[in-house]
Amino acid sequence: MKTKQRQRQVKPAEVRLDELVSAAQVLFLEKGMKATTVDDIVERAGVAKGTFYHYFNTKTDLLPALRERFARRFLERVSEAVEACAEDDWRGRLSAWCQRSLSICVEDFRLHDLVYADHYHDRSDPDLNQVLDQVEAILRAGGEAGAWPQADWRRLAVIAFWSMHGLADDLIARGGDSEEVGRFLSQRLLAMLGGTGT
Amino acid sequence: MKTKQRQRQVKPAEVRLDELVSAAQVLFLEKGMKATTVDDIVERAGVAKGTFYHYFNTKTDLLPALRERFARRFLERVSEAVEACAEDDWRGRLSAWCQRSLSICVEDFRLHDLVYADHYHDRSDPDLNQVLDQVEAILRAGGEAGAWPQADWRRLAVIAFWSMHGLADDLIARGGDSEEVGRFLSQRLLAMLGGTGT
Known part of the structure; x- marks a missing residue:
């Protein structure tokens, strides 16, 4: 990851889910869905990659x-x-x-x-x-x-x-x-x- | 080819083109675009495969x-x-x-x-x-x-x-x-x- 890793806090599951969805929305609109990676999404959302895979298999599942x-x-x-x-x-x-x-x-x-x-x-x-x-x-x-x-x-x-x-x-x-x-x-x-x- | 090959006649180019388009339309609706091959299309249209490739590169070009x-x-x-x-x-x-x-x-x-x-x-x-x-x-x-x-x-x-x-x-x-x-x-x-x- 190039940017400074955000501080991870213990947040309720629905908040982390919402943050993943918000991050994906911003990135899909900015760079397109094709150019966006799961790494980009979790980095922007400030959640662990495991959290992503707890809810989704691929970025299109978002x-x-x-x-x-x-x-x-x-x-x-x-x-x-x-x-x-x-x-x-x-x-x-x-x-x-x-x-x-x-x-x-x-x-x-x-x-x-x-x-x-x-x-x-x-x-x-x-x-x-x-x-x-x-x-x-x-x-x-x-x-x-x-x-x-x-x-x-x-x-x-x-x-x-x-x-x-x-x-x-x-x-x-x-x-x-x-x-x-x-x-x-x-x-x-x-x-x-x-x-x-x- | 399983079915009897249709008799090939010398037809104007626009007629053969139209027959290709008609054949593709029937097949795409019947079997779906994915399951239809270029062979299916030329067979149904009764035109040579070369005619197809004269106008199109792939079936989606239709x-x-x-x-x-x-x-x-x-x-x-x-x-x-x-x-x-x-x-x-x-x-x-x-x-x-x-x-x-x-x-x-x-x-x-x-x-x-x-x-x-x-x-x-x-x-x-x-x-x-x-x-x-x-x-x-x-x-x-x-x-x-x-x-x-x-x-x-x-x-x-x-x-x-x-x-x-x-x-x-x-x-x-x-x-x-x-x-x-x-x-x-x-x-x-x-x-x-x-x-x-x-």
């Missing part, structure tokens, strides 16, 4: 943990933004969902691409289902409170999520103001919820 | 050709459905786009997953841009004819495409009636186009 954390933090951060709105402000809650989920997708796209690299065709991916559940709950609660007409909430959640996801990709590819796009998305979703079309 | 063909056929089939509507039937044209693109995604999802396996994070993918151009043109033409208010057509195309794509994935994962979902999608998009939200 990906599910990174994915789980990405999804959990996504859900937490979006939920925080939604819960900052009044409980009966349904339009506000939906707008908060649009703004926050879009801004996270744009800010964290490299991490997103890293953790979901092989998961795009998994149509029953549990993370995707959790994210769909979150927006579906907002849509359903608003519908039940009479903010917009009753509808097929799951399908509307699919439309809301993938519209957000596509606009985030478009922002990443072409640039633009993510707040402005968030407002555009929430206005369009509200229009879609209110009307019945032909 | 993927861009498969992708190009998938995108071209997608665009052609959707365009056919749209052009079957009257030139000024904007709602009908948008509905035809919804119905046809959704039904192709559901019918051909295995081919779709095969050819786009590594392309999901390519945010400037030319195929995606062509498909977005197609629906954008429908939205813009309708807007210019006064069928719905002027708007940011590119962003609406992104919403339309990814809503369709997400609903197709949902149909593949959970089952359902693709025609009914196509009607749901076109009604929702029309509502979204007509209103301006808050």
